[in-house]
Amino acid sequence: xxxxxxxxxxxFFMAFIALCYANVPHFVLPVHTDVQQSxxxxxxxxxxxVMLARVxxxxxxxxxxxxxxxxxxxxxxxxxHAFRTMANIPLDQVIDEKTIFGxxxxxxxxxxxxxxxxxxxxxWDDHPDVPExxxxxxxxxxxxxxxxxxxxxxxxxxxISDQASQIALVSLCEELFQFPSxxxxxxxxxxxxxxxxxxxxxxxxxxxxxxxxxxDWMASPGATxxxxxxxxxxxxxxxxxxxxxxxxxxxxxxxxxxxxxxxSDPPDGMGAFHAKLLKDRGPFAAIQNADNYRWYTLxxxxxxxxxxxxxxAMSDQDVYKRGPKVVLGEPEAAGEQTGGQW
Numbered sequence: 635x636x637x638x639x640x641x642x643x644x645x646f647f648m649a650f651i652a653l654c655y656a657n658v659p660h661f662v663l664p665v666h667t668d669v670q671q672s673x674x675x676x677x678x679x680x681x682x683x684v685m686l687a688r689v690x691x692x693x694x695x696x697x698x699x700x701x702x703x704x705x706x707x708x709x710x711x712x713x714x715h716a717f718r719t720m721a722n723i724p725l726d727q728v729i730d731e732k733t734i735f736g737x738x739x740x741x742x743x744x745x746x747x748x749x750x751x752x753x754x755x756x757x758w759d760d761h762p763d764v765p766e767x768x769x770x771x772x773x774x775x776x777x778x779x780x781x782x783x784x785x786x787x788x789x790x791x792x793x794i795s796d797q798a799s800q801i802a803l804v805s806l807c808e809e810l811f812q813f814p815s816x817x818x819x820x821x822x823x824x825x826x827x828x829x830x831x832x833x834x835x836x837x838x839x840x841x842x843x844x845x846x847x848x849x850d851w852m853a854s855p856g857a858t859x860x861x862x863x864x865x866x867x868x869x870x871x872x873x874x875x876x877x878x879x880x881x882x883x884x885x886x887x888x889x890x891x892x893x894x895x896x897x898s899d900p901p902d903g904m905g906a907f908h909a910k911l912l913k914d915r916g917p918f919a920a921i922q923n924a925d926n927y928r929w930y931t932l933x934x935x936x937x938x939x940x941x942x943x944x945x946x947a948m949s950d951q952d953v954y955k956r957g958p959k960v961v962l963g964e965p966e967a968a969g970e971q972t973g974g975q976w
Contacts, residue, residue: 657747659754662761672758675811675855680756681742682816682856683863684721686931688741689938691717692734700937703848703946704909704930708917715873716927720863722748725873750869753800756859761786761803771807782810783858785865802866806855813956814839816854820939838956841940847952848906848944852932860931864890864924881922893923905929905954906947 661676663669694717695701696710705713715725723729723737740746755761760769764786773781783806787799814828822828822839829835837843838851845851863869867889870876880888893903893912900908903923913920920926937943947953 657749657751658744659751659756662755662757667758676756676758678815679806679855679859682854683859684741686857686860686935687717687720688738689935690931691721691723692729692737693934693938700933704913704926705920706917709921712875712879712921716870719870719873722746755803757805759808761805763803771805780809782807783862785862800868804862810855810858813853813855844936846945847947848929848933849953850956852936857928857932861924861928864927879918890922890924905950907950907953910946
């Protein structure tokens with residue numbers, strides 16, 4: 635049976651905003667969910683994504699080891715412009731020690747967001763406008779992991795147009811929210827999945843608990859949302875070099891995608907270790923893969939927040955450390971989960 639959804643345009647902390655703030659995305663929630671809790675989680679993911687982009691944009695240094703871990707020197711201008719575009723910072727803006735914190739204050743205020751965000755929908759689980767056959771929440775990827783997010787662009791629209799799809803429908807699957815927010819990682823709540831019986835933070839929480847290397851202890855739903863936004867060509871199409879440097883999709887239009895080639899090394903571009911290996915292929919390979927942007931922003935953000943650097947991941951074992959908050963049961967049917975609570 636089809637679910638009924640609420641389309642909620644919300645400002646942060648669940649306050650409704652004036653219609654003149656047209657550059658705020660739409661948050662789409664099934665009516666059977668706890669609207670306040672689910673809405674807050676979607677908002678927090680969006681807030682984290684924008685903050686990650688802003689920190690990457692205003693602290694950008696092409697000579698840093700962390701940049702050269704995920705991109706080549708030849709890709710520096712493109713990457714800088716991508717994050718400035720997402721953060722709605724002019725490409726020629728001079729940023730120094732006197733102005734940096736101004737860009738990080740209230741980054742998700744409507745006036746600080748790109749106007750194109752008005753065409754962005756962020757849904758809890760499958761967006762209701764995604765055709766049934768194209769819905770991916772609850773599905774397993776080629777690598778055997780549960781898909782936790784995807785972006786839907788209208789392929790039919792692309793086939794009859796020479797422009798990128800304007801509307802982006804991003805679905806953040808329920809499984810994704812087993813990962814904590816950036817704030818929960820930094821200052822974990824007093825709950826069993828974040829602290830032990832004596833109230834001490836578990837591994838993967840607080841700056842001291844993030845370990846020595848880039849890993850999914852750093853990851854939040856917002857970082858995954860940032861990854862998904864990299865697929866939205868309409869957001870990035872006006873930046874210098876986008877149409878020239880980014881490979882074309884099936885419709886002949888440039889799009890940053892997810893590297894996938896089971897016969898190659900790496901077989902995919904997911905995770906900090908695979909993203910680094912993809913960069914090692916040479917100039918303009920890493921900028922094609924959305925997860926390179928995600929891991930660069932995560933390492934940059936936590937280095938900035940914690941006042942220390944993190945080493946590169948040397949294997950997938952270094953990357954995948956965080957177990958889910960709870961163990962979810964096997965899906966009984968498409969879109970239906972059994973077991974597990976927040």
